[in-house]
Amino acid sequence: MSYQVLARKWRPRSFKELVGQTHVLQALVNALDQDRLHHAYLFTGTRGVGKTTIARILAKCLNCETGVSSTPCGQCAACCEIDEGRFVDLIEVDAASRTKVEDTRELLDNVQYAPTRGRYKVYLIDEVHMLSVHSFNALLKTLEEPPPHVKFLLATTDPQKLPVTILSRCLQFGLKNMTPERIVGHLENILGQESIPFEGPALWQLARAADGSMRDSLSLTDQAIAFGNGRVSEQEVSAMLGTIDQGQVMKMVRALSSGGAPEVLSAVASLAEHAPDYAAVLDDMLSMLHRIAIAQAVPDAVDNSQGDREQVLELAGNMLAEDVQLYYQVGLVGKRDLPLAPDPRGGFEMSLLRMLAFRPEPVAIQVPQSSNRESVIQSEASQPVLPPVDPEPEPASVEPVTQYVEPEVSITTPPAIDVAATEVQPAPVFEEQQVTQAVVDQPVIESVENPLPEDFAPEPSQPMEVEVPPLPVEAYQEAEEEDDVPPPVSTYEAYASELASQVAVEPEPVPALIEDEPPQTVKPEERVSLADLDVQSWVPVFRSLPLGGVTRTIASHCEYVSHSAGRIDLRLDSGRSTLYNDTHRQRVEKALSDYFDQPLRVQVEIGQVQAETPAAWRERKIAERMAEARSSIFNDQHVQSLINQFSAVVIEDSIQPIGNVIK
Known part of the structure; x- marks a missing residue:
C-alpha cells in the first residue's frame, strides 16, 4: 500500500476526534441531537482549520444508517463510503473550477430528485466565494427553499466576497485558528502513535510556522520527518524552516537585562554563525519584549505559545518596566532603519547598543541645604563664564549700557582652569548698594605659552551708568523668617549672576508624582534610629x-x-x-x-x-499647600478690589503654590 500523508491519514472521522472549534461543535451536536437541522450551513475560516472535515462529518451524521445523531457509527456502508469519498449522495463541488452560471444550473437541475442511497442529498460547495455573480443569483431561490431531502454545506476562506443575500440564507460558523499549544499537543499524540522520535522545541517551531493551520502543521511534520531521516529534531527543523533558535533570542534579551555590552555582542557573534535574517531576529525580540511587558502588567495573561512561559515570567521579574518599553521602542526604530545600515549585522548591533546607551540609570540627586529657594537657584545657575583671551589682547572700552541684555545661563560645569598656569586679575569692586558709576576693565589672563608684555597697561575706558535694581521685597521677608540676610552684591560677577538668577530662572511647577521628589539629604545626627x-x-x-x-x-x-x-x-x-x-x-x-x-x-x-503611606502623606501636603495658596489669593486685598470694582474672576486652575519643596 502506498504511503498516505499525515494530513489525510489523521483526518478526524467524528466530532470526538476533532481538535478545537468547540463553539462550532456545540451548536452542531445540539442541532443533531434535538433534530433542529437547518437546510444551509456556511463554514468560514483560514486554510486547514477543519471546514471541509466538519462538513463531511455532518454529512455522515445525516446519512448514517443507524439514524440522525451526533455520533455516527462509522461502520455502516454510508459512513464507510463517505470516509472513502465515494458516497453517491454527497456531491462535493469545487467552486473555483466551476464558476460559470451554466455549471450552477446543471448542478441545480438534479436537486429535485430524491437521494439514491442516503437519507439526504448533501451538496458540499468548497471555496464558494469563487462563484460568479450570475451563479449566486441562480443559487438564491434554491438555497432559500430547497426540497426537504437536500442540505447545502458551503465552505469559504473569504466570506467578505459573498453576497449578503447568500449570507442571510445560511447559518454561519466562523472557525478559529489553532493555537500553538493545541497544535503541539496534537502533533505529540500523532507522532507518539506513529512511533516517531521527536523533540519538544522542534514541535513548537512547527506549530509557529503553521500559523494557526492544523493541516499546514501536519504537512510540515511530514517534511521534517523526511528531512530528519525518520525523526523530528530541533536543529534539523530550524535548518529546514530557516528560522533561528528561540534560545538565541532569549540569550540576547537576558544580556540586555544585565546591561552588559560584552554579553550582547557575544550573543550576536554566536547568532551570526547561522547567517540569520536580522530583521526577523528583531521581530522575534520585539515579540519577546511584548510578552515580557504583558507579564509585568498582568502575569496571568502570558501565553505559552512558544513553550517558554516560565522564562518570560523570570525576565519580567528581573527587568524594569521602563527598560522594557525603551527596548521595544528602540527595536521598532532599529527595524525601520535596518535597510539603511551598511550591513545588516552592523545595524542590528547598533540597535542593541542603542538600547543600552539610552537605558536610564537611577541617580540619587543631592538637594543643597539652603535657607531659601532664591539662594539655591543662584548657587546652581550663577557660574561666571570667563571671556576668551586673544594672544595679544587689545584694551577695549565699554560703551554705556542703555538696555540690559539677558545673559545665557549654562547649567553645565565649566572646564577646569589650571590655576598654576594662569593668573586672573580681579575685577574692580563696586560700592555696596550705592553703585552709580564704574570703570570696567577687560579681565586679563596671563598665559604661560603667550605671556603679555611687562609694560602692557590697558587704557581706561569710558565711564558707564549702571542702575542697580533693588532686590525683591519677598526675598528680604523670606530671609528674615529664616534668620538669614542675603549677602550684599560686592563684585561684578556676583552682580551679573544675581541678575541672571532673577531674569532667566522661572519657578518650577509643583510635582504631582512621588517619584519626582529626589531623596532628601539628612545629617547623620538627624537620622531616625x-x-x-x-x-x-x-x-x-x-x-x-x-x-x-x-x-x-x-x-x-x-x-x-x-x-x-x-x-x-x-x-x-x-x-x-x-x-x-x-x-x-x-x-x-x-x-x-x-x-x-x-x-x-x-x-x-x-x-x-x-x-x-509616604505617597498619601505627600498628597496631603500638596493639598494643604494648594489650600493655603487659594486662601492667600482670595483673602488678598488687591484681588478683592479687582473683583468688587471690575467684576474680575479668579481662574482657580491657574493658582499654584510658590516653590516645589515640601517640608
Missing part, C-alpha cells in the same frame, strides 16, 4: 532613601508595620502591587540597611493599608 522607627517616622526615613523609578513609587505606597530582630515588615497597597516583584524588595532592603548602617531583612506583604 531603628529603635525609634514607627508609623510616623517611616515617612522621613523613606524620603531619605536613595530609590528611584518604579521601586520608589512602589515603596511610597508601603506602610510601616513592625520591626524586630533585624527585620522590618512593610505592607504594600494591593491596588499598587501590579509591578511589584522581589527585585524591588531587594532594593528597598539594601537602601534601609545602608540608612540604619546594619544588615536588615525586609518583608513586604500585599494587603489593605491602614496607616498613612
